[in-house]
Amino acid sequence: MDWLFYIIGPILLLGIMLGFVTYAILFERKVIGWIQNRPGPNQVGPWGVFQTVADIFKLLTKEDIVPERADQTLFKIAPIITFVPAFLVLAVIPFTDRIRFADLAVGLLYYMAISSITTMGILVGSWSGNNKYALLGGMRSAAQMISYEIPLVMSVIGVVMSAHTLNLTKIVAAQNEVWFIFPQLIGFVVFLIASIAELNRTPFDLPEAESELVAGYHVEYTGFRFAFFMLTEYAYIFAMASLTTILFLGGWQAPFGWTFLPPLIWFILKFAVIVFLLFWLRGTLPRLRTDQLMEFAWKVLLPLALFNIFLTAVLKEVPWIQTFYR
Amino acid sequence: MLRTEEMLLNVGPQHPSTHGVLRIVVKIDGEVIREATPVIGYLHRGTEKLAEDLNYTQIIPYTDRMDYVSAMSNNYVLVHAVETMLKLEIPERAEYLRVITLELNRIASHLVWMGTYLLDIGALSPFLYAFQDREKILDLFNELCGARLTYNYMRVGGVKWDAPNGWLQKVEQFITMMEKRMKDYHQLITGNEIFIQRTRGVGVYSQEMAIQYALSGANLRVTGLQRDLRKEHPYSIYDRFQFDVPVGRHGDLYDKYLCRMNEVEESLKIVGQALASFPEKGRVLGKVPRVLRVPEGECYVSIESPRGELGCYLVSKGKDKPWRLKFRRPSFCNLQILPVLLRGENMANLVAILGGIDIVLGEVDC
Amino acid sequence: MFGLVKGLGLTLKNMVKPRVTYKYPHEPLEMPNRFRGIQYFIPELCIVCNQCVRICPTDCITLTGKKSDDPNVKGKVIDTYEINFEICILCDLCTEVCPTEAVVMTNHYELATYSRDDLYKDMEWLSQNNTLVRKENTLHPLPKKTGAKKA
Numbered sequence: 001m002d003w004l005f006y007i008i009g010p011i012l013l014l015g016i017m018l019g020f021v022t023y024a025i026l027f028e029r030k031v032i033g034w035i036q037n038r039p040g041p042n043q044v045g046p047w048g049v050f051q052t053v054a055d056i057f058k059l060l061t062k063e064d065i066v067p068e069r070a071d072q073t074l075f076k077i078a079p080i081i082t083f084v085p086a087f088l089v090l091a092v093i094p095f096t097d098r099i100r101f102a103d104l105a106v107g108l109l110y111y112m113a114i115s116s117i118t119t120m121g122i123l124v125g126s127w128s129g130n131n132k133y134a135l136l137g138g139m140r141s142a143a144q145m146i147s148y149e150i151p152l153v154m155s156v157i158g159v160v161m162s163a164h165t166l167n168l169t170k171i172v173a174a175q176n177e178v179w180f181i182f183p184q185l186i187g188f189v190v191f192l193i194a195s196i197a198e199l200n201r202t203p204f205d206l207p208e209a210e211s212e213l214v215a216g217y218h219v220e221y222t223g224f225r226f227a228f229f230m231l232t233e234y235a236y237i238f239a240m241a242s243l244t245t246i247l248f249l250g251g252w253q254a255p256f257g258w259t260f261l262p263p264l265i266w267f268i269l270k271f272a273v274i275v276f277l278l279f280w281l282r283g284t285l286p287r288l289r290t291d292q293l294m295e296f297a298w299k300v301l302l303p304l305a306l307f308n309i310f311l312t313a314v315l316k317e318v319p320w321i322q323t324f325y326r
Numbered sequence: 327m328l329r330t331e332e333m334l335l336n337v338g339p340q341h342p343s344t345h346g347v348l349r350i351v352v353k354i355d356g357e358v359i360r361e362a363t364p365v366i367g368y369l370h371r372g373t374e375k376l377a378e379d380l381n382y383t384q385i386i387p388y389t390d391r392m393d394y395v396s397a398m399s400n401n402y403v404l405v406h407a408v409e410t411m412l413k414l415e416i417p418e419r420a421e422y423l424r425v426i427t428l429e430l431n432r433i434a435s436h437l438v439w440m441g442t443y444l445l446d447i448g449a450l451s452p453f454l455y456a457f458q459d460r461e462k463i464l465d466l467f468n469e470l471c472g473a474r475l476t477y478n479y480m481r482v483g484g485v486k487w488d489a490p491n492g493w494l495q496k497v498e499q500f501i502t503m504m505e506k507r508m509k510d511y512h513q514l515i516t517g518n519e520i521f522i523q524r525t526r527g528v529g530v531y532s533q534e535m536a537i538q539y540a541l542s543g544a545n546l547r548v549t550g551l552q553r554d555l556r557k558e559h560p561y562s563i564y565d566r567f568q569f570d571v572p573v574g575r576h577g578d579l580y581d582k583y584l585c586r587m588n589e590v591e592e593s594l595k596i597v598g599q600a601l602a603s604f605p606e607k608g609r610v611l612g613k614v615p616r617v618l619r620v621p622e623g624e625c626y627v628s629i630e631s632p633r634g635e636l637g638c639y640l641v642s643k644g645k646d647k648p649w650r651l652k653f654r655r656p657s658f659c660n661l662q663i664l665p666v667l668l669r670g671e672n673m674a675n676l677v678a679i680l681g682g683i684d685i686v687l688g689e690v691d692c
Numbered sequence: 693m694f695g696l697v698k699g700l701g702l703t704l705k706n707m708v709k710p711r712v713t714y715k716y717p718h719e720p721l722e723m724p725n726r727f728r729g730i731q732y733f734i735p736e737l738c739i740v741c742n743q744c745v746r747i748c749p750t751d752c753i754t755l756t757g758k759k760s761d762d763p764n765v766k767g768k769v770i771d772t773y774e775i776n777f778e779i780c781i782l783c784d785l786c787t788e789v790c791p792t793e794a795v796v797m798t799n800h801y802e803l804a805t806y807s808r809d810d811l812y813k814d815m816e817w818l819s820q821n822n823t824l825v826r827k828e829n830t831l832h833p834l835p836k837k838t839g840a841k842k843a
Contacts, residue, residue, distance in 0.1 A: 034707040036454035132335050136357065136673065202448060203520055212677050214341060284703040285696065286520050287448025289674040290357060384749040387783035451703055458712055472726040472797070472826075478783050486788070487726065514702045517695030 009101060013090060021234040022052045028279045035283035062223035067130055070220065074128035079221070079228035082121030085114045086235035093242045094169045096252040096263040107168040108160065111243060112153055115198070118232065119145040122207070122217050125229070129220030137216030140290055141200065141207035147297040148197040148204075154305035155190035158312040159247050168243075172251030179250040183315075186308040188248045190301050192277075195240045197297070200233065202282040206290055241274040242267075249274075332360060339368050343446045343677040346687030352668070352676065359676060362668035364661060369691035377651040382408050382482055382618045385651070390476035392653065393689040395438050398431035399631035401480035403653070406561060407627045407638040408482045411620045419608035420484035421563045425600050426497065427467070427479060428562075429593040433504065434463040435632035436586045436593075439684045443583070444515060446681040447524050452515055459507055462500055469493060482618055484611035498601055501594050508591060516587070525579035529667050529679040532577065539663040542656050543634025544585045545683060548574035555630040567599045579682040586684075589632075619646050633657050633684055655692055657685040721801075725827055728784045729800040731775060732825050733818035737794035738770040744786035744795055752780040770794075773815040777803055787826075799824035 026041065026048060033040025041048035066075055092107035094100035104110050119142055126138025160166060162183065163174035171180075181188045197204040208216030218229045245251060249270040252263035261269075288296065315321050338349035347368035353361040373392060377385045382404075389400035402424060409416065416424075441456030464474040471479040471487055479486055515521055533549040546553055554571040556564040572588035574581030620642040628637035634656030641650040660683050667679050714721060723729065740757030753775050757768035787797050798821060805811060813821075 031707075032450060035703045036451050037458065037706060037709050037712045038454065039711050039713055132333060139356075205448070206674070212343070212674055280700065280703065283451050284514075284699050285449060286444060286518065286524060287674075288520060289524055290672060292523055380749055383785065384747065387749050387781055387785070451706075455706075461712075468727060469724040470726070472724070472728040472784060473782070476781065476783070478785075486784075490724075490726070510702060514699045518699050519693065519695045522695075 006101070010091075013101070014087065017087070017090065017235055017238055018231075020238050021231055022056070024234050024237060024275060025052045025055075025230075027275070028282070031276065031279040032283045035280070056227060059227040060224050064223045064225065065220075067220050069130045071128040071130070074124050075220075076225075078121050078125030078128060079225045079232075080121070081124060082118050083228050083232045083235070085117040085121075086232045086239065089114050089239050090235075090242075092168055093239065094172065094246065094251065095242070095267055097169065097172075099264070100169065103167065103169055106166045108156060108166045108171070108247075111168075111239075112149070115236070115239070116145065116149055118236070121232075125221070126217035131220045133213045133215070134217050134219040137207045137213045137219070140213075141217055143290075144197060144200070144204065144206060144293060147294055148194045148301075151190055151297055151301035151305045152194035152198060154302065155187045155194060155308060156247055157305075158184045158187040158308045161309070161312050161316065168246050172246055172253065175250040175253060179248060179253075179255075181248040184248065184308065184312070186304055186311070190305045190308065191248065192244065194297075194301060195244060196278065196281065197293070199236050199240055199278070201237075201278055203285040203288050204293060205287060206293060237275060237278060241271050241278070244274050245270040330355060337676065338365075343681065344687075345442065345681070345685060348680075348685070348687055348690070350664075350668075350676070350680070352673075354673065357672040357674075359668050359671050359673065362665050362676070364664055366658075366661070366687075366690055369687050371692070373692050374651050374653065377648055379647065381646045382620070382648070385648075386480065387476065387478045389653075390478055391688060392655065392692055393631065393633065393636075393657065393686045394475055395686050396431045396435040396632045397475060397477050398427045398479065399629060399636055400653075401477060402428060402562075403627065403629050403631070403636050403638040404651075405480045405482050406629065407625060407640040408618065408620060410625050410627050411623065411640060411642060412482070412614075412618070414483050414614065415612055416562075417484055417609045417612050418605045419488070420610045420612070422600050422604050423485050423489060423610060424480065424562055425564065425567075426597055427470070427477075427485075429597045429600075430463050430466065430497070430500075432593045432632045433590050434460045436590045437463075439586060439632075439681075440511070440515075440583070443681045443684075444521075446677045447521065449515075449518075449521070452511070455507075455510070455514070459504060462503070466493070466496060466500065469496075481611060481614075483614035484609070486611075488610045494601055494604060497597065501598055501601075504590075504594055508587070511587065516584070522580060524674075524678060525583060525682075527576070528579050528675055529671075529682055530576065530578045531663065531667065535663070535666075536577070539666075540659050541634070541663060542659065543630070543632070543684075544582055544589065545634060545660050545663075547571065548581045548585050549577040550575055555628055555635060561627070561629055564596075566603070567596045569593075569596050579678055582682050582684075617646050619644060620648070628654065631656055633686065633689070634660060653692060655689045657683075657687075657689040658692070661685055661690055723799045723801065725799075727797070727799045727801070727826070728782045729798045729824070729826075730777070730782075730803065730813075730821055731787065731795050731818060732798045732821045733773055733775075733815060734794050734796075735770045735773070735815060735819055737792045738773070739792055739794070740768040740770055741791060743789040743791065747785045747789045749783060749785065750779045750781055752776040752778075753786060770815065773818065775813050775818060777811040777813060778808060797826040798822075799826065 030040035041051040044050040044054045066072060089111050091102045092104050092110050122141045123138045126134040159171060159180050162180065163171045165171060200207050218226055221229060245267060252267040254261065254266050332353050332355050335352050335354055336349060337352055338344040339347040344350070349365040349368065351363045351365060352359050373388050376388060385404055386401055389404050390397040392400050437456040437460045441453035444452040467477060468474045469490060470493060471477045531549065533551055536546050536549045550573050552571050552573050557571055569592045572585050572592065574585050622642055622644040624639070624641040626637060626639045628635050635654065636656055637654030639652040639654070640648055643649040664680065664683065668676060671679065740755065745753045745755060755773045756771045758771040760769045784797060786795050800821065803811065
């Protein structure tokens with residue numbers, strides 16, 4: 001029966017992810033609407049539940065425009081390069097101890113490595129469209145993704161040191177007693193900020209800064225190719241929120257031994273909190289500037305992450321406290 | 327060393343943060359702007375030329391469409407010029423209504439600026455909050471003069487309508503509410519570190535430079551010069567009210583923000599005082615001749631619009647139509663400094679600096 | 693960091709505040725009495741004095757008068773009266789000068805159509821636009837006086 005799981009599973013996961021993306025977009029618009037004392041989308045279907053469906057339908061039926069002066073091949077291939085890694089990374093995410101696809105020993109590294117391929121897609125897409133705004137957006141994106149990858153990886157080293165493994169399932173198992181958010185608070189904060197930057201979301205949404213670059217790297221994309229870029233963005237929210245839950249919030253583990261809810265529900269709850277946080281930040285904060293963004297990554301986040309590694313290493317040797325860092 | 331090439335980028339006329347139809351041709355090196363040339367005229371309607379064929383009452387609705395964010399001050403500057411030429415006496419009650427509407431309009435205008443400015447910088451919500459409050463002002467105006475933006479409220483010799491029943495009480499309620507809302511804005515924006523980072527020390531110019539470029543309004547006061555035409559040569563009845571003129575110290579964008587927010591608070595004070603001493607009875611339109619024939623001559627009057635010194639130069643040959651009408655539009659004059667400020671800045675600062683000047687394209691192109 | 697947290701607190705607080713959105717196309721917006729909407733024209737009151745045509749800043753009003761069929765009535769009666777809403781800016785000046793309040797404002801504001809021709813409203817249409825008529829019209833004391841003289 002295992003082979004059946006490996007064939008149907010990913011298709012199911014793709015369906016779940018698409019469902020998530022559909023409703024995450026609706027939820028985001030609702031949350032931002034509520035923040036701004038508006039009801040949010042409420043015209044298509046009751047409570048606006050079919051809004052995103054209608055939007056996607058509109059995108060799919062739109063004319064597919066490829067600019068004449070664009071690099072045809074690269075322009076068409078870029079959305080695929082962008083999207084595929086976003087789905088690939090989901091393979092190593094353990095949603096519960098039963099529902100997972102690949103139990104890689106280096107799951108965490110795999111996630112980090114694969115997710116950086118997306119930058120290539122964005123860069124290719126922005127360059128091939130032969131649009132100046134897109135080019136600027138693509139350059140910003142490349143610089144940002146590379147800069148923030150470093151503090152992102154550095155911040156999880158503390159977790160890896162405590163859990164003694166790169167396997168995501170075992171990392172969750174290591175949080176049996178205490179979630180890593182408490183002993184690794186600095187690591188968590190750095191990870192959260194860096195992950196928001198990786199996701200290109202406010203306050204780090206410079207690559208698609210609407211007020212500056214019109215729409216950033218996907219200016220020239222229309223119809224379903226544009227939909228692919230949007231899909232990627234929200235697929236990464238799905239992946240990144242899952243990863244944050246796993247690394248710092250104890251994955252599917254119930255807090256205080258409240259096991260009356262099944263593990264999957266706990267996972268979804270924690271996951272939802274992270275997703276809400278992202279939307280909430282978007283509703284509140286302004287955007288940083290490119291140079292400030294770089295400064296922040298290299299001068300603040302990286303030293304903090306390094307300090308966190310150092311702190312973890314020291315505290316691991318201090319009696320009594322070391323139990324938290326075991 | 328790699329050879330890098332400069333790139334020519336057209337920002338606008340269709341760009342989310344040019345506040346209308348301004349086009350800026352920028353030469354950029356990477357993200358650094360080497361040269362910026364604003365191109366204007368996309369909204370030019372020839373108001374000044376049209377005015378030469380219209381009588382004075384007919385021009386008033388045209389002025390509504392210049393600075394459409396604060397149409398009251400446009401209305402006022404025209405009627406003020408005509409009244410100065412005619413040496414008319416304005417009824418007390420009309421003067422009070424004028425001051426109240428002018429100041430409410432200033433608040434509305436600054437709220438629009440604040441909201442769109444934060445939108446330029448990337449924050450979504452302040453825009454909606456500011457528009458909620460502005461909506462209340464617009465509703466008040468709607469009730470007073472029957473329109474939300476194009477008021478056509480002032481008339482030569484007074485104002486068109488008296489305040490309807492209960493309107494003054496509503497203004498009073500609005501002031502109380504707005505004072506509370508200002509605290510919210512300070513909580514949401516003033517202390518926000520990202521906002522401070524984006525605006526502190528950006529777009530700085532000295533006082534000399536500001537004077538050389540004939541800047542006015544908050545753009546000038548931000549350099550520390552206390553020049554407000556309401557204090558300098560008080561028009562209408564501004565000499566009766568107590569208010570401060572907020573000034574900045576550093577001449578940067580953050581100071582501009584603080585300056586405008588403080589101006590809102592000062593305007594609230596003025597409206598409060600005007601309501602307290604509002605005359606009980608009286609006409610709202612003075613005795614004016616049936617056909618307005620302005621005596622031969624010329625005059626220049628200027629008022630402090632939300633954007634700066636709004637002037638009106640009127641030349642009359644004794645007809646019922648102006649021989650020449652010229653508006654000194656603060657947005658247009660303030661925009662001159664843009665190329666200088668943009669040189670050497672990066673793309674992200676472009677929108678921040680442009681937004682900081684606070685232009686309304688209807689007024690720039692006139 | 694503290695400023696950011698305060699801002700987040702404010703947005704969170706706003707999430708539970710009442711919604712302010714108007715349900716506009718579903719529920720019509722209530723406009724105050726003085727609202728300047730599409731004009732209502734009363735042919736019986738019109739004395740064909742041409743003042744509205746002369747004051748109109750955009751020249752959007754055209755009218756013609758004719759001799760009355762009744763020989764006892766002095767002066768002209770209105771024959772055609774058209775307002776072109778493509779260029780009308782609803783500035784309220786025509787109602788302000790009208791000495792007999794033959795043209796008055798209403799609270800109607802829906803002018804969207806599929807064709808430009810639909811915006812050209814004739815006397816028949818304007819005289820049927822007789823709901824939500826504004827109560828106070830010629831507040832301008834001067835035209836009222838002249839109106840009294842003429843009428």
